[in-house]
Amino acid sequence: MQTQNYDNMCSICLQPMSAGGDLFITACNHKFHFNCITSSVRARNYECPLCRVKLDALVKLFQGQSQQQQPQSQMLFHGQQYQQPQSQMLFQGQQYQQLQPQMIRQNAYPNHIPVQLLPIPTLAVADVEDLVEEERIRQQAEQLINNCQTVQMPLIDVQTTLEFGAQPTAQQSCIYGMVSLKAPSMPAVDSGDLRRVPLDLVCVIDRSGSMAHKMALVRDTLSYILHELQPTDRLSLISFDDTAQSVSGGLKFANNQRLQEQINSLKDGGGTYIGSGLTMAIDQLRNRQTKNLLSSILLLTDGQDNQPHDYSQLMQGLPQNTTVHTFGYGSDHQASLLSRLAEQGNNGTYTYIDQVDAVGVAFATTLGGLFTCIAQQLEIRLEMQNGYTIEKVQTTYPYTPMQLPCDTVVIRLNDLNADERRDLMFQLNVPIVKEEQNENSSSVGTVTVRYTDPSTKSTLTTPSVPFRLLRHHEIDRLSPLLQTNYALDIQRNRTLTTLALRQALQFTEEGNTERCNAVLQQAITVIEKSVSKQDPLCQQLIQDLRRQYRSKEEFLSANCNVMNQHSNQRGTYSTGYVASTNAYLTPVQQQQQFSNQQYQKHS
Structure with a gap:
């Protein structure tokens, strides 16, 4: 050998x-x-x-x-x-x-990973950036909060659930637990030009040759985004093929008259190198001289990189609290890459756009989330006591410590939008105890949530909420206390579906169709035997796990989107034949979709 x-x-x-x-x-x-x-x-x-x-x-x-x-x-x-x-x-x-300012040259060597031959030259940010009057924005944000307080906007609602209501004292077991967060609705308030927290938005658009017949609709969509932004928002337009170009010349206020002209100037070009546009977008946000309170990157492409590339290191340079939302049009884009970029982009969303006239509604749905961010840097702290320990955390969100079991775990979320919920699953070790625990002494642990209000940057903390589990020497096996909690079982099936789709996608990319089908069928069997099998969401999960696709590419694109939504419990545009993700759309996202449809009718 x-x-x-x-x-x-x-x-x-x-x-x-x-x-x-x-x-x-x-x-x-x-x-x-x-x-x-x-x-x-x-x-x-x-x-x-x-x-x-x-x-x-x-x-x-x-x-x-x-x-x-x-x-x-x-x-x-x-x-x-x-x-x-x-x-x-x-x-x-x-x-x-x-290299010329705001241009990145792609590596042209076919046997190498594509990289930038030279870094983007350091620019004087003030030369291209519309500067934010940060003190004025702070004062307006305070006024916005005062207006919100007049309608008594509540804190994030926190609830705890355990799989069973009781366990025998002489029996050690491992049961499921759940922490549920529910964000309040966004009140309808107005504070001058400020209706919500100001946003720095960077749109990174693929202008490769394959985008030729889509550019007209992309321009319409960007015009819609510009129409929906408030005067205090800033927008940057970046287009890329083999190289990236800053179309707008940096972040510009949404009422800048030249932005519409620059949108109209977008035309298709050469090949595809996502890294060029993504690098420029991240650099623009990192090098800002002034900042709005929120920031996000929207990336649209219909193809794959000319050369394979791992962007993990690049994404580590993403500014704190900046989300990356990716949009893949058609069947030729690399769904796994875009899904991974979204996940690395502070748990942003990946959207599969299956038809050209859905570009507008896809972007509108994501805007509806960006416009309603009510919490950032969330820390969910689970603290168990008296020998109860957390054995496993079933989430894609980062948590510490990674070494389990332990009695305290902190799960971190980047943000939460109005009307969204998060159901965080974990497994709890239940130890043998000597004494019975009645209603007055049944707390086995607590959870508290600390987060930042993006409007004021103040830190808020929710009241501590207990996990309650009764312990008795003898419990009738038919007792309701030993029946699986229905709401928890639904979310366990959602989590199972997410894991099954992740494994199925991996097997499909490896060309192992047999193992892909086996994983999906196993998940279906488990859901069909669960106590919540008749729940509408569980029925939709089964329906989507059974769905057949016309091609491998369509399977990857559609199911990357479905997996991302179930994992984050955050709504995006979905193809018409996907049913299980509709529940994640918030009222503002639905309103934004309708707004886009009306805009398209009159444009």
């Missing part, structure tokens, strides 16, 4: 380093593809991937420091010494000028 020569393999992309290729040798004498190591540094990994020696020379080069600010550093490149030029860079014997 022939062995692989690992000494001649780039440890970043795990591809061979062929003779004559573009290589970079670090000061610690490790060798990588030039575009791989520069991509790693661009993602703020400032150490050698093999030995963790600082890559000071390369970091300083990419930070764009002037010659006066840094020493005359040298680097080995193809075995020769090249001194850093002042404004140019030697690359395989040729000189590449620095």
Whole structure:
């Protein structure tokens, strides 16, 4: 058996380093593809991937420091010494000028991971950014809160549920528990120009050649978004094919007259490189001189990257509380990538758009959520006591500690919109106890929720809510206390469906249709045997798990969307033949959908 020569393999992309290729040798004498190591540094990994020696020379080069600010550093490149030029860079014997502002060049080498050859030059943000009067916005936000308080806007409602109402004292068991959060409705108030919390919105639009027949509708959709924004919102337009371009020249107030002209100027172009547009969007938000209270990125594409790429490191640079919502049109886009970007984008949403005239309503649905954010940086703290421990947390949201079992767990959510709910499932270890616990001493733990009000940035904390479980020496097996809680069982079936779809999607991408079908059928069987099997949501879950699709691509796209909605309990546009996700649409999202339909009729 022939062995692989690992000494001649780039440890970043795990591809061979062929003779004559573009290589970079670090000061610690490790060798990588030039575009791989520069991509790693661009993602703020400032150490050698093999030995963790600082890559000071390369970091300083990419930070764009002037010659006066840094020493005359040298680097080995193809075995020769090249001194850093002042404004140019030697690359395989040729000189590449620095990229124009707001343009990113895509790597053109077919055997390498696509990266940016050079970083976006540092720009004076004030030259392109419409500056927010932050003090004025703060005062308006306070007035908005005062108006909300006149209608007594409540805190987030928190409820606790355990699978059973009681357990025998002499028996150790593991049962399910649930924490349910319900956001209040958004009151209809008006404070001058401010109807809600101001938003910085970046729309990243695929302008590749395949988008040609869709660009007219995309322009209409962007015009609708502009129409729905309030004067205090800011909008940035970025388009991309092989390269990215800032169409608007940065974040502009929604009442900027040029924005509509720039929307009308959007035209299709070349290939597809999602990373170029996404990088520019993240950089724009990270480099803002002033900030609105909320920020989000909307990404629309109908295709796949010309080269495969993992954007995990790039997404780690996303500003705190900024959500990424992705939209995949048609059957040619890579649903798994867009779904993963949304998940990494602070649990944003992925939407599959199956027909061209649904672009507008898809964006409108997401806007309805963005316009009604009532909580950020949520921390749900579960504290068990007297030997009760949390064995497992069944959620895609981050939580600490990861090492279980333990008696205290904190689950973190990025945000919560008006009228939304979250049902967080976990498994609870029930220990043997010596004494009975009656109604007055049945608390086995508590939950509290702490979150930030995006309008005032003040921290709010809900009252502590107990988990109650009665313990008796003997319990009649027919007692209602030993019957599975109906509401919890519904959410357990939802969680099961999410897990089954995630596994089925993975098997489908691997081409293992048999295992995909087996996973889906197993989930159906479990739901059909559950106590809540006749619940409308559970019937819809079964219906969607059984649904047949015309192609592998359609299966992946539609079910990535369904899985994302069930996982986050957040509504997006869904294809007409998906039934189980309709319950997640909030009243404001439904109103926004209707608003878009009316806009399309009169535009």
